[in-house]
Amino acid sequence: MAGDLRRAAFNHEAITEFLGDTAHDALLRDQLIPALRTLAVLDAPTPLSTTLGLFMLGVEVPEGELAAAFPATGIAGLHGLGLIEPAESGELWRARVDLRTHASDADEEIWVASDLGAHQRAGVLRHDHVLGIGQASLTLAQTTVRPQVRYALDLGTGCGIQAFHLLSHADRVVATDISARALGFTRFNLLLNHQALAIDPHDLQARVDLRLGSLLDPVRGEEFDLIVSNPPFVITPRFAGEQDADRFTYRDGGMPGDTLVSTLVSSLPSILAPGGSAQMLANWEITEAVDEEQSRDWTAGPRSWLSADTEAWFIQREMVSPTEYAETWLRDASQGRDPLAFAEQYGAYLDDFASRNVGAIGFGMVWLRRPAEGKNGMGVNFEAIGYPIEQPIGSYLTRDISVADELAARDVRDLHLVVAEDVTEERHQRPGAEHPGVILLRQGAGLRRTEILDTALTGFVSACDGDLSVSSLVIALNSLIGEGDPEFSSRLHEGVVRLIKHGFLLEMRNNR
Ligand SMILES: C[S@@+](CC[C@H](N)C(=O)[O-])C[C@H]1O[C@@H](n2cnc3c(N)ncnc32)[C@H](O)[C@@H]1O
Incomplete structure (x- = not known):
């Protein structure tokens, strides 16, 4: 074929x-x-x-x-x-299936079979629908940090798309799914593309292990260097007497609220090798603020799921209201075609969120790591990035993680820094004002972060030509503008560390 x-x-x-x-x-x-x-x-x-x-x-x-x-x-x-x-x-x-091309990590493209979508076949999707390569699949593939590893896991493999990418940089890949139908598609796709994926069609097992089972069950007791998962994270109202066949397996793990995601976030580190990391896509519920004065804290839920020694990085890409959420997921499965069922389901979503006082739902990327010697500089990070970022973003995340690890082992004060090539400075001032009211740095590449600078940090960045060390610059600026402010140096130091971690400032390596 x-x-x-x-x-x-x-x-x-x-x-x-x-x-x-x-x-x-x-x-x-x-x-x-x-x-x-x-x-x-x-x-x-x-x-x-x-x-x-x-x-x-x-x-x-x-x-x-x-x-x-x-x-x-x-x-x-x-x-x-x-x-x-x-x-x-x-x-x-x-x-009976959708078949389309997808860029592989090798020169050759691959062909990926999955179930036909709602736009290709009349009626509501079958409940064990095997998802094709969707926007979420691509987002995870582009976000994955890809070191060369020995042993990797794709949890909830579907048509196998994440596993195929893992094969380009993992010696062996375990792909699991609760659906035998999904594993059938993955196996077919592996065989169809055995040349591009560098696997022996007569001995798949040598590089890929397909295992049927729920969540961690098929892999308990093992340790992976890398785990990726685009799990069935969609929050879905539960109802009495619900059967497996009532759920769309590709998006709904059958648990209340965001419990499936919280279970994975808290348990995945237990099957990571020291220094190993896990990346997944997720939804999380954001509890309504207690009063109007306060804003909702999207980090509270995810933070509570983390075990004590796990390093984590959550990037929230989107935050939507319960009504927007219900509409998106009702549309996704063509449930809008029967107006009565649509109204009932819509109401069920709203009641479900209201029962847990959920004011919004976050969507984003989760990175987790089991710390190891030399791989423990990340700590726990939460970032909300709602604007378009550069894709694929994986290599930028790799950079941020390795810089954080390096900084944990070195004294920042000795570094000689330069401003990264993609960084520009913006000054905003009211017409006629003598000085700018806001100075900010913008990153052109990667996560395209913005950093608002105070006077000290503005002075520091403009002097970053690699000549003087961080400590010399901090001392110089302190004597120029920091007199009388006991916090000046520590605040400046903190800002400099953040700018290095976020890729605005780089160590001038070659000349020193
Ligand atoms: C959103 S799809 C992701 C498919 C594919 N990995 C991708 O990135 O496009 C989620 C997959 O998880 C599977 N799944 C659902 N519940 C599961 C569970 N409890 N344990 C393992 N896999 C599950 C579904 O059958 C489905 O194939």
Whole structure:
């Protein structure tokens, strides 16, 4: 089948060229009409148009056309693999799965099969729906810090997307899921892409271990160097007499509120090797503030889940109201199609959040580490970053973590610093004012942080040309502008450490 797909040029470049940018972009937004219109005006089908129509656009294909597009696999082969089924009308065949291309970490692209989405198949999704590569899958893949490791885990693998990325930098990967159907898709995808993923199709086990089971059950007692998980984190109202079949397995772990996420955050460190880290996507409930004077503290819940020695970094990317949350997840599973059921479910979400006094729901990235010698400088960090960041962001997170580890082992006062290339300074002042009211530094790359500077830090940064050490600059500034302020040096020092940790200031390594 891989040979057929390759012969059909079922790859990103050929598909984009065939459809044109506009129709291709629409397809990425799950809008099929522009691509279907391109297909409709073709003089004759090609293996590429047939494959695209069948597996991505929900087109029913005549036997002859299908046989021509898959000469090696044949119709019997596709049917035997469970990829197609006869359509209701006449001699036509339709897809049972979605199949699309994805950039691998090697030169070659991979093909990833998953269940058909709501835009490709009529009706509400099946409850054991195996998710394709969605925005959340890509976000986690792009956020993952990727050191070369011995043993990695993808918990809740779905179609296997995170595991495929792990294979590029882990000797062995364990991929778990509570759904046998998901593991079936992962296995199919591994075999289909064995060349690009550098695995032996006759001995998958040598590099990949697929295990059925819930949360930590299939891996208890083991220690991983790296864990990634895009878990079923969606907060869903529970109801009496609920069965497994009532839940969408891909998004709902069957626990109340954010308990599935809190369980993972508190238990994942127990299966990390010393120095090993875990990264996951998560939702967390944010309790309503006690009175209007106070603002909601989004960090309170996540903070309470951390075991004493775990290092953590939570980046909150979004915060939404209970109503926005309910609408998003009702839409996601096409539950909006039956107005009565929609109203009932919407109300259930609101009652559920109200029962725990939830005022908002946070979404973001979680990084956890079991400390080890030389890998313990991060501590516990919470950042809210709601604006667009550079993607892939993983290498920037790697940098921040290694800088924090280095700083923990060195004396900052001895460093000679320069300002990072991507940093610019902004000064804002009221018209006619003599001095700027606000001075800030902006980072152009990575997390694109902004730092508001006081006078001391402004002076410090402008003098960072690598010539003087941090301690010399602090002493000089203290004598110039810090006289009479006993806190001056320590406050400045604290600001400098933050600017180094966040990548605004770098050590001038080569010259010293
Ligand atoms: C949001 S999907 C993520 C799929 C894939 N890893 C990705 O990044 O796109 C969550 C996956 O977790 C699985 N899952 C649900 N409950 C689970 C549990 N209790 N233990 C392990 N996996 C679970 C689902 O079957 C689903 O495949």
